[in-house]
Amino acid sequence: MEIRIGIINTGRELSFETSTSADEVRAAIAGALDSGASHVTLADVKGNSYIVPTASLGYVELGTEESRRVGFVA
Secondary structure, three states: HHHHHHHEOOEEEEEOOOOOOOOHHHHHHHHHHHOOOOOOEOOOOOOEEEEEHHHHHHEEEEHHHHHHOOOOOO
16 A cells, blocks of 8 residues: 655655555554654555654545556456
């Protein structure tokens, strides 16, 4: 699943693929915002970790969990 995170006062967005389900990512971000945590930590499929300050979150876009089709569609 692809995650795109917009950060306030930054022209670029953070974009990466993760193997975590959309519900788990949604719960982690909502939990961090509700509890007043200073940051949320997410990991991508390559094992990299991203620590994003919750005060700087502009938006979080969660992609679909469908696999991409390869080939021609008739």
